Amino acid sequence: xxxxxxxxxxxxxxxxxxxxxxxxxxxxxxxxxxxxxxxxxxxxxxxxxxxxxxxxxxxxxxxxxxxxxxxxxxxxxxxxxxxxxxxxxxxxxxxxxxxxxxxxxxxxxxxxxxxxxxxxxxxxxxxxxxxxxxxxxxxxxxxxxxxxxxxxxxxxxxxxxxxxxxxxxxxxxxxxxxxxxxxxxxxxxxxxxxxxxxxxxxxxxxxxxxxxxxxxxxxxxxxxxxxxxxxxxxxxxxxxxxxxxxxxxxxxxxxxxxxxxxxxxxxxxxxxxxxxxxxxxxxxxxxxxxxxxxxxxxxxxxxxxxxxxxxxxxxxxxxxxxxxxxxxxxxxxxxxxxxxxxxxxxxxxxxxxxxxxxxxxxxxxxxxxxxxxxxxxxxxxxxxxxxxxxxxxxxxxxxxxxxxxxxxxxxxxxxxxxxxxxxxxxxxxxxxxxxxxxxxxxxxxxxxxxxxxxxxx
Amino acid sequence: xxxxxxxxxxxxxxxxxxxxxxxxxxxxxxxxxxxxxxxxxxxxxxxxxxxxxxxxxxxxxxxxxxxxxxxxxxxxxxxxxxxxxxxxxxxxxxxxxxxxxxxxxxxxxxxxxxxxxxxxxxxxxxxxxxxxxxxxxxxxxxxxxxxxxxxxxxxxxxxxxxxxxxxxxxxxxxxxxxxxxxxxxxxxxxxxxxxxxxxxxxxxxxxxxxxxxxxxxxxxxxxxxxxxxxxxxxxxxxxxxxxxxxxxxxxxxxxxxxxxxxxxxxxxxxxxxxxxxxxxxxxxxxxxxxxxxxxxxxxxxxxxxxxxxxxxxxxxxxxxxxxxxxxxxxxxxxxxxxxxxxxxxxxxxxxxxxxxxxxxxxxxxxx
Numbered sequence: 001x002x003x004x005x006x007x008x009x010x011x012x013x014x015x016x017x018x019x020x021x022x023x024x025x026x027x028x029x030x031x032x033x034x035x036x037x038x039x040x041x042x043x044x045x046x047x048x049x050x051x052x053x054x055x056x057x058x059x060x061x062x063x064x065x066x067x068x069x070x071x072x073x074x075x076x077x078x079x080x081x082x083x084x085x086x087x088x089x090x091x092x093x094x095x096x097x098x099x100x101x102x103x104x105x106x107x108x109x110x111x112x113x114x115x116x117x118x119x120x121x122x123x124x125x126x127x128x129x130x131x132x133x134x135x136x137x138x139x140x141x142x143x144x145x146x147x148x149x150x151x152x153x154x155x156x157x158x159x160x161x162x163x164x165x166x167x168x169x170x171x172x173x174x175x176x177x178x179x180x181x182x183x184x185x186x187x188x189x190x191x192x193x194x195x196x197x198x199x200x201x202x203x204x205x206x207x208x209x210x211x212x213x214x215x216x217x218x219x220x221x222x223x224x225x226x227x228x229x230x231x232x233x234x235x236x237x238x239x240x241x242x243x244x245x246x247x248x249x250x251x252x253x254x255x256x257x258x259x260x261x262x263x264x265x266x267x268x269x270x271x272x273x274x275x276x277x278x279x280x281x282x283x284x285x286x287x288x289x290x291x292x293x294x295x296x297x298x299x300x301x302x303x304x305x306x307x308x309x310x311x312x313x314x315x316x317x318x319x320x321x322x323x324x325x326x327x328x329x330x331x332x333x334x335x336x337x338x339x340x341x342x343x344x345x346x347x348x349x350x351x352x353x354x355x356x357x358x359x360x361x362x363x364x365x366x367x368x369x370x371x372x373x374x375x376x377x378x379x380x381x382x383x384x385x386x387x388x389x390x391x392x393x394x395x396x397x398x399x400x401x402x403x404x405x406x407x408x409x410x411x412x413x414x415x416x417x418x419x420x421x422x423x424x425x426x427x428x429x430x431x432x433x434x435x436x437x438x439x440x441x442x443x444x445x446x447x448x449x450x451x452x453x454x455x456x457x
Numbered sequence: 458x459x460x461x462x463x464x465x466x467x468x469x470x471x472x473x474x475x476x477x478x479x480x481x482x483x484x485x486x487x488x489x490x491x492x493x494x495x496x497x498x499x500x501x502x503x504x505x506x507x508x509x510x511x512x513x514x515x516x517x518x519x520x521x522x523x524x525x526x527x528x529x530x531x532x533x534x535x536x537x538x539x540x541x542x543x544x545x546x547x548x549x550x551x552x553x554x555x556x557x558x559x560x561x562x563x564x565x566x567x568x569x570x571x572x573x574x575x576x577x578x579x580x581x582x583x584x585x586x587x588x589x590x591x592x593x594x595x596x597x598x599x600x601x602x603x604x605x606x607x608x609x610x611x612x613x614x615x616x617x618x619x620x621x622x623x624x625x626x627x628x629x630x631x632x633x634x635x636x637x638x639x640x641x642x643x644x645x646x647x648x649x650x651x652x653x654x655x656x657x658x659x660x661x662x663x664x665x666x667x668x669x670x671x672x673x674x675x676x677x678x679x680x681x682x683x684x685x686x687x688x689x690x691x692x693x694x695x696x697x698x699x700x701x702x703x704x705x706x707x708x709x710x711x712x713x714x715x716x717x718x719x720x721x722x723x724x725x726x727x728x729x730x731x732x733x734x735x736x737x738x739x740x741x742x743x744x745x746x747x748x749x750x751x752x753x754x755x756x757x758x759x760x761x762x763x764x765x766x767x768x769x770x771x772x773x774x775x776x777x778x779x780x781x782x783x784x785x786x787x788x789x790x791x792x793x794x795x796x797x798x799x800x801x802x803x804x805x806x807x808x809x810x811x812x813x814x815x816x817x818x819x820x821x822x823x824x
Contacts, residue, residue: 174594174698190610190627195664201631205665207610211621238712240559241567244615245625271719271748278698278723292658296691296716303695 069098070356073125076103077135079330080340085135087342087393088349091368094397097353097361102129106137106148116151123155126323131356133349134325138332153186158315158323159213160220161186161294164351165301168310170374171383175304177282182301183224184294185217186315191291209245209290214252220316221253221288222260232264232285233257236273236293249290273297277304302327309382312347314355322355324348334381338388341380343369346396368399495779498545498552499526503533504755505763506555509745512765512816513553513772519820522776522784526553531568533558538568538575546576552742553775555768566613569748573606576740579633580640581606583718583733583746584774585725590797591806597702598725603644604714605637606735611711629665629710634672640736641708642680652684652705653677656693656713669710694720701725715748722747729764729805730796732771734778741778743771757804761811764803766792769819791822 076085085103092099104122113120126132137148152158161184167176194206218235225233235253239246250267257265268276270293276283277297281304289297302311308328315323326344334340346369353362372378378395379385387395499514501507514526527549529542546552559567572578581604587593614626638655645653655673659666670687677685688696690713696703697720709717722731733746745767757763769792776785795801801818802808 191661193661195662197664201668203629203664203668205627205629205662207625207627209623209625238715241570241611241613242615242625243566244617244623248621248623271715274694274716274719275723275728275747278720279727292712296694296713299691300694300698300720303698307695307699 069100070131071100071102071129072352073122073129073132074101074103075122075132075134075137076105077330078106078138079136079332079335081135081137081330083336083338083340083389084326084342084345085133087389088133088345090393091346091365091396092349095361095365095368097358097365114151114155116148118148118151123152126156126321130319130321131352132321132323133345133352134323135345136326136328136330138330152323153315156315156317156321156323157187158317158321159185159187160217160316161298161313162224162316162351163298163301163311163313163327165298165305165311167305168370168373170370170376171306171310173304173306175281178301178304180281180284180301181224181228181230181286182294182298183217183221183286183288184298185213185288185290186294187291188213189291191295207242207245207292209248211248211252214249214290215256218253218256218288221286222256222263225263225286226260230263230286232266234273234284234287235265235267236270236287236289236297237267238270238293239267240269246290253288270297274300277301307382308344309341310343310347312344312351314348314351322352324352324355338390339381340389341382342389342393343373365396368396371399372396494523494525495551496549497524497526497775497779498542498549499528500531500542500552500554500557501528502531502555503558504556505758506557508758508761508763508812509765509768510553510555512812513768515816516769516788516819516823517772520784520787520823522781524776524779524781531557533568534560535568538571543575546740546742550740551775551779552740553768553772554742554744556745556748570611570613572742573735576737576742577607578735578737578740578742579605579607580637580736581714581718581733582644582736583722583731585718585721585731585746587725588730588793588796590799591726591730593724593726595701595724598721600701600704600721600725601644601648601650601706602714602718602721603637603641603706603708604718605633605708605710607711608633609711627662627665629668631668631672634669634710635676638673638676638708641706642676642683645683645706646680650683650706652686654693654704654707655685655687656690656707656709656717657687658690658713660689666710673708690717693717697721697724719747727764727805728767729803730766730770732767732774734771734774741775743775743778744768745771761813762804763812764805765812765815766796766803787823788819791819794822795819 074085076082089101102125104119104125106117107119108117110117111119114123134152162181163184164181166179167173188208188210190205190207192206192208194208195203197203221233224230233253235250237246237250239250253265253267257263273284273287274297277300281301287297298313299308302308305311311327313325313327315325317323326348328344331340346365350362350366350369353359353365372392372395373383375395376385378387378392380387380389380392499510501510517524517526527545529539529545531538531542557568559569573581581602583602583604584600585602586599587596608628608630610625610627612626612628614628615623617623641653644650653673655670657666657670659670673685673687677683690709693707693713694716697717701721701724704721707717707721718733719728722728725731728745728747731746732743734741734743769788773785773788773792776782776788795815795818796806799808801810801815803810803812803815
């Protein structure tokens with residue numbers, strides 16, 4: 001492991017060795033993990049003469065965290081889960097996201113400490129890392145254990161489910177102007193699971209609304225609206241019929257609304273909301289709702305923009321825990337066939353990055369995904385195309401010429417070449433500059449093998 | 458309880474005509490102008506209610522339809538429906554009403570729900586279909602939503618356990634689930650519908666919606682010619698927005714029915730044009746189909762731009778119920794012609810006309 005800063009020649013020798021290996025991804029990973037410190041310092045030295053310190057720090061930040069890299073838990077899940085998780089890891093590495101993944105899988109037998117198939121270690125890891133990414137999990141059928149989603153929800157105290165729904169440019173559905181966020185209370189309401197049979201043929205089910213939970217989710221909704229620059233929050237309810245329960249929810253929302261005078265607050269009855277959503281979804285901005293309505297409305301909105309295969313979501317828990325997840329199913333019929341659409345998990349990963357305040361990388365990955373879908377050449381089967389998962393991921397990586405931090409666009413060709421090698425960027429970037437000039441300037445540091453690897457000769 | 462089911466069975470047995478709503482038996486067809494006109498209770502309601510019921514009255518007069526209205530003024534803020542109104546409805550058996558506004562979060566329980574409970578109007582029908590000439594995002598929509606109307610989440614049983622914790626009871630009984638399932642399948646059978654879909658959330662509410670599904674499955678076995686399937690409510694909403702052609706008749710408990718009916722009405726053209734009614738064993742109350750917007754905003758009331766089409770089509774349903782099919786056909790054809798021409802449309806359909814203009818156009822098209 002290279003811990004000290006290398007000289008220029010030594011660095012390039014190592015790079016030559018890397019280029020001999022077959023796997024490009026492995027090379028860039030190696031580059032990234034092992035060389036980050038060295039690469040950053042090297043790049044700093046290269047550019048230190050001509051640019052300000054901010055550029056240097058942004059370069060350092062782009063390739064590694066000058067602080068320790070962030071550990072995040074990943075649950076790849078079942079079915080198509082592992083394939084799309086792989087895709088996410090590739091894209092994140094190429095973008096230079098400083099995350100180390102801790103992978104956990106669902107075990108085959110029930111862990112008595114959690115009463116479900118999720119082990120205590122997995123839950124502890126999420127509690128420790130505070131962030132996680134979860135793929136689709138299939139709950140095994142049987143009795144004597146809690147469902148996996150329920151376990152996660154109760155153990156991690158995930159109280160809000162955030163789902164942004166926006167029309168993807170380039171993927172045409174019947175609705176073009178959707179841009180809204182649904183925030184759903186995730187712990188109580190109609191899903192408390194408290195039912196009983198009163199007498200034969202008569203069943204009662206309890207719907208619970210508490211002040212504490214409603215205040216919590218309302219606070220999060222307004223906080224989210226403020227930090228993401230949203231102007232309107234609408235509370236969805238049926239308080240004309242369920243006066244005390246939804247009435248309490250509304251009271252809590254009103255209290256929180258008073259603390260945020262710059263955000264418009266309105267209350268909409270759910271029948272009006274449903275109708276307005278299907279007629280004119282541009283009317284809504286942020287929606288906050290109790291559990292059952294939230295379930296239905298968030299799925300309705302997902303249907304408006306193209307289905308569950310494109311929808312990201314993030315569960316927020318107490319103590320700042322954020323678990324981003326892909327809400328679609330595990331699709332066992334296409335598992336292992338490289339046909340799955342990784343967009344939902346990728347967009348959820350972007351949400352996770354924004355929660356971690358890595359906004360620059362989040363924005364870059366987001367634009368790469370949007371541009372790939374908008375281009376239309378590479379689309380998986382559920383969007384009407386015929387690409388495989390790996391093709392789609394490669395297409396996103398190709399669009400990652402914009403993964404270059406903006407501060408580096410002013411670098412000289414030699415600096416770009418060096419940083420490209422160090423960051424494992426794709427050939428797209430290298431093609432932008434005349435490779436011959438580069439080689440001349442760099443004094444033949446780059447070997448022919450490297451040039452071949454980057455498709456330049 | 459057994460007495461009621463006996464009456465229901467008698468009604469079902471007597472139902473030989475292809476009428477879409479359960480009716481009392483009639484021994485002869487009243488010819489136009491023959492016999493005394495039928496009395497129908499009319500409740501104008503709040504907001505746009507008076508506007509649109511006025512529209513219906515005008516059209517009925519222009520058609521010389523053999524019905525006359527007994528008007529009663531009921532406001533949404535009243536705590537109970539006045540006794541005289543209930544008397545009149547029980548006497549006439551048929552009522553036409555505009556929307557009654559329920560104050561949000563106040564102590565007053567909804568009068569709409571009260572009416573349904575007292576008259577035992579257990580089925581709410583909303584017929585959502587694409588009107589020719591009205592452009593919408595979805596084509597080929599023809600959905601009938603049959604919604605259980607008395608129990609479920611709207612039982613109104615709420616209480617505060619401790620300060621800050623409120624409980625609401627959702628009640629599902631086998632009796633009500635069975636009769637709504639029977640109604641739905643009988644409706645599908647008599648109207649040549651091929652498919653009945655039950656909407657539920659039984660993966661979460663296992664006992665409550667599980668009971669509902671059990672009743673539906675039992676009734677489905679007696680109608681082998683009709684396809685029956687089940688769909689979870691969030692998936693249902695997604696499918697409605699993406700592929701509404703796959704649905705035909707949908708039977709749902711109370712709350713989901715509300716959402717599904719409003720969504721289906723929205724995709725088919727808006728709640729301003731969808732007819733519907735609440736039907737019980739002995740009485741029927743017709744109103745605008747889906748419940749969104751049936752009171753409307755003050756700006757619509759002031760400018761007289763309410764859409765009367767929904768109530769007009771509902772009154773056509775009412776005419777069929779009263780065994781006046783020729784009048785019902787005339788009214789429906791006229792309304793559909795006005796819509797397809799596209800010259801006279803109110804604001805929610807994208808036009809600029811007032812209510813009165815639409816009414817005049819319909820009267821002009823009556824032939």
